[in-house]
Amino acid sequence: MVSYHMTERIPPLYALRAFEVAARSCSFTRAAQELSLTQSAISRHIRTLEETLGCRLFERNGPRLSLSDEGRRLSSQLKIGFRIIEDACQPFRGQGANLRLKSPSTLTMRWLLHALESFKRPAPALPVQLSSVWMDFDSVDFYSEPFDCAILLGNGNFGAEVETCKLFDEWLIPICSADTLGDQPWGTERLQAAELIHPSSDRRDWRRWLNRMDLAGQVTLSKGKVFDTLDKGAWGVDWRSVSGR
CATH class of the missing domain: 1.10.10.10 (Winged helix-like DNA-binding domain superfamily/Winged helix DNA-binding domain)
Known part of the structure; x- marks a missing residue:
């Protein structure tokens, strides 16, 4: 033995x-x-x-x-x-039940923290344990991830066992500094020559926008800087919309 x-x-x-x-x-x-x-x-x-x-x-x-x-x-x-x-x-922590919430980091900073303050007033007895994530914000596995609910990016089809509620639409709009914008219209050549800023290493946002504008494959996405959040790329810059919106 x-x-x-x-x-x-x-x-x-x-x-x-x-x-x-x-x-x-x-x-x-x-x-x-x-x-x-x-x-x-x-x-x-x-x-x-x-x-x-x-x-x-x-x-x-x-x-x-x-x-x-x-x-x-x-x-x-x-x-x-x-x-x-x-x-x-969890039962031995003496804190009672927590609502464990997963949320994208930029959404957390720009909207969720303020919304949670409003939520606490009518429901002060329910502590919220918030985890903001830089990536992996379009899916959740409640069996393996330590969350009770999540704010996700998608069309609402996250599985039959998940109950969903739409919060709002997301708009993707390319922007640049006022100096970069200039007076000339933006076309494929200017986009190809520009230094793109990506909020994620997979460069999904620019890829989605280019696909929607029928420009897929016409602009190189492998170049440019990658920031954890767009806020870091926007520090001290007067942004203007490239698409006119």
Whole structure:
């Protein structure tokens, strides 16, 4: 009969937590912000976990970071595991029930925080635990993610088991500084020559707008700067609409 200590089979919990958070956004910087650690600490935790498991969890393609096949499998299981741990600890916190809400970060800053203040007045007894996310704001898995409700971007079809309520429409409008706008009309050539600003690494917003304007494939999306939120790209700039709206 073979006996062993269970702890010898489990990687360090802090390393698992660091990986789970980093895997959500594929960003060590954002994981460090969420866990109040340094980026180098997150990197060390991930390296420790990779050495313990004997496999690579992330792959780097230039400046972009993505999950390996092993990383995707581990991430999906850890989401479930940490949700179980959180649910198990919740009754012992002495705080009563919390409404756990997931929301895109820019929407949180520009609208949700003010809306929650209005919500607290008629319902002060229901604490709201808010998690703002930089990415992964068009889907939610209530079985594996630690949320009770979520504000998502989409057409409302998020699964038969999810009850939805439309809040408002989102309008995508390209804008630029007044100096960049100039007096000449904007066409494909000017867009191709311009330095585009992207709020996400997948560049989805510009891709959606170009598709809607029948300009798909006519403007290179791989160039330009990527910001966590558009607010960072707009600091100190007098913006004007490119599309005339």
